[in-house]
């Protein structure tokens with residue numbers, strides 16, 4: 001067998017935090033999300049001889065025998081190889097990630113972004129953002145069923161965005177003097193099930209009621225964009241609390257999330273809500289400053305958070 005002319009490809013992606021608009025974004029309402037570079041992923045591609053192999057935290061072995069859970073990764077690789085006319089090549093793909101899986105931080109989209117970038121880098125082929133998002137959408141349809149495209153965008157770009165499905169996305173001005181605390185409940189979220197159950201509610205006998213929550217979440221996201229640019233953390237905090245009420249009514253909060261949210265609010269958070277798909281996963285709390293953020297993070301850890309991060313909002317800009 002002749003030696004591959006291609007030697008190594010590397011692709012990276014990072015986590016994402018949805019500030020406002022999870023779930024409602026699936027139905028065309030606006031959302032606001034920020035890149036979360038505190039957690040990252042790197043895919044490394046090298047030539048392989050006998051079969052395509054994957055090595056990551058939860059699987060080491062050949063592509064063909066991957067568990068169904070990893071079907072989206074398999075599809076990403078196959079779509080890339082087909083598009084690049086290399087469908088008969090064998091690759092060795094290593095995925096190193098610090099993004100907690102299934103916690104609403106965009107890990108499934110980030111795996112697809114990093115893998116796609118690494119394969120294109122390996123074949124020394126330029127990859128446009130549009131093509132990247134189209135490939136990741138295939139993977140996200142497998143992971144989430146009906147993705148809005150927000151996770152794919154946010155795990156692959158460095159800007160905070162105001163995003164409406166199928167519309168041009170706009171960078172958000174984060175002129176906010178406040179600190180965000182992010183906490184992981186340690187319980188896996190179930191984005192696919194959560195998205196499906198919201199869809200069932202919107203098609204069920206009480207659909208008008210649930211529709212009002214979806215519109216409310218959209219309105220809150222729209223108003224929050226203004227609070228961010230006007231440096232109004234107090235109104236943003238209130239909007240976060242109202243969003244959490246609507247998300248809970250839609251059935252996507254959980255006992256663990258509620259517990260952390262109550263703990264943050266009892267420790268001077270201006271607002272707190274779940275982030276991402278919910279039903280586990282992560283929550284966010286807004287603090288007036290670093291000192292209060294640290295106090296909130298400590299309280300969240302005592303209440304059972306698996307991990308916490310402190311994130312200066314003013315650091316996230318384009």
Ligand SMILES: C[C@@](O)(CCO)CC(=O)[O-]
Pocket residue numbers: 018021022023024025026104106144146147148149150151191195276277
């Ligand atoms: C729940 C959801 O709104 C965010 C998941 O991170 C789903 C999506 O936008 O595809």
